[in-house]
Amino acid sequence: MSDDSFRVALTDGLRHERVVEHRQPLDAIGAALDVVPAPTSDDEAVERFSGYQGVIYSHGHYRLHTFDELPELVGVIAPTVGVDHVDIEAATAAGVVVGNIPTFAxxxxxxxxxxxxxxxxxxxxxxxxxxxxxxxxxxxxxxxxxxxxxxxxxxxxxxxxxxxxxxxxxxxxxxxxxxxxxxxxxxxxxxxxxxxxxxxxxxxxxxxxxxxxxxxxxxxxxxxxxxxxxxxxxxxxxxxxxxxxxxxxxxxxxxxxxxxxxxxxxxxxxxxxxxxxxxxxxxxxxxxxTPHIGGSTSVSVHRVGQGSAEQMAWIAQGYWPRDTVNPEVEPRKPLRRRGYPERS
Known part of the structure; x- marks a missing residue:
């Protein structure tokens, strides 16, 4: 692994095992994937996400918003439909693109x-x-x-x-x-x-x-x-x-x-x-x-893993995530739209 490889922090907790299981898109481009404890405070967020260009951030009791203190961070993928655990306004102001997986369940x-x-x-x-x-x-x-x-x-x-x-x-x-x-x-x-x-x-x-x-x-x-x-x-x-x-x-x-x-x-x-x-x-x-079971089937939880790893790999390769929550953001790293190749 080269020192300049794209590094991704994956918070433990909700369905992180499925992301690890379906990490192949990240491995294929040489990106590093590390499982880190989910932060519960600003200080923990800065400590645990420093040095990472990507974060796959699941639901927790802490709302992620310390983007100004994470200058290397390019993108966040929420492996969920809702993104209320990420401060979208703060991410947009800091130039951090945020994506989610809205169709998994x-x-x-x-x-x-x-x-x-x-x-x-x-x-x-x-x-x-x-x-x-x-x-x-x-x-x-x-x-x-x-x-x-x-x-x-x-x-x-x-x-x-x-x-x-x-x-x-x-x-x-x-x-x-x-x-x-x-x-x-x-x-x-x-x-x-x-x-x-x-x-x-x-x-x-x-x-x-x-x-x-x-x-x-x-x-x-x-x-x-x-x-x-x-x-x-x-x-x-x-x-x-x-x-x-x-x-x-x-x-x-x-x-x-x-x-x-x-x-x-x-x-x-x-x-x-x-x-x-x-x-x-x-x-x-x-x-x-029911205790928030809406998205919990053996099919849907694997879709979370597949979609999260895939969309973070898109960001690592310089593409916008397919489902961008803040499309108005001016990203820290130039991103291009993924599309069909030109035919000669």
Missing amino acids: TEQTADTALYLILGAVRRIPRILTEWETGHRNIAEWERRIDHIGDMRASTLALIGLGRIGRAVAVRVQAFGTRCIAYAPTVSPWEAQGLGVELVGLHEAFEQSDIVSVHLPYTPRTHHFVDAGLLARMKPTAALINVSRGPIVDEAALVSALESGAIAAAGVDVFESEPPTPDTPLINLPNVIW
Whole structure:
């Protein structure tokens, strides 16, 4: 290994083993890959990432932002869909390009959303609670649970209509469910092609039987779904969240569920992760939940490893990553677009 080889730091923790397993694109160009402990502070970030041109940085409790103190750093790859663990504004100001792997678990996360939707609409947690308390005959628990829903008579509102939201729309329409969406960045003709009607934000919450949240987490979307929007929902409606926990005001959601302002919720993400046995939301009888499993299948986790190693190898070779989070950045190292070769 030459002294001037491209050096990559890979933080340990979430799925780093899959990156190591699929490191071949980096090995093929002579790049070094070192697994380092995930930092928990500014000082640790500077200490552990100094001397590296690339960082593959997974989720943790520390938000990476010390780019000015890492002058050799060219690019960061987040082996995730969301990039809230990287300060994109700071990276852009410092000339550090940031990429992610946004498609590794689109279908898998939509599958998880559908599981939560079906469980919430059919009131599965409530039915199981009744069964556990001794009401085990159909006649007993049926009469104790109000308004067991039916997908065929329901309207689902998608809050956000990106990759995962679109995949959810395809799934629920197979059940005969009407789809509406609040998606101000999507054109009406584009939504129409998906069988989805665009509506205003308040209409989405007021008209639907199911509200499914599919937004990226940014400072602007923190507690986007708050007590005010929850109050607009039907008392028979369910809220679903497979995006990021802090997009929904969790305390307000707990209050709405406890008071009967809404009937049910299905959640895969939480404001504080991982959830603990004391997390209020998971202890409610009208909540179906999973511990952030949306992207966790044997297929998708290998895609993370393959995509992260491949995209960091692109940066090492002087190319923009395929999925660039901050395309407006002026990179410290000149980068070119990868494309088809010219034909003579």
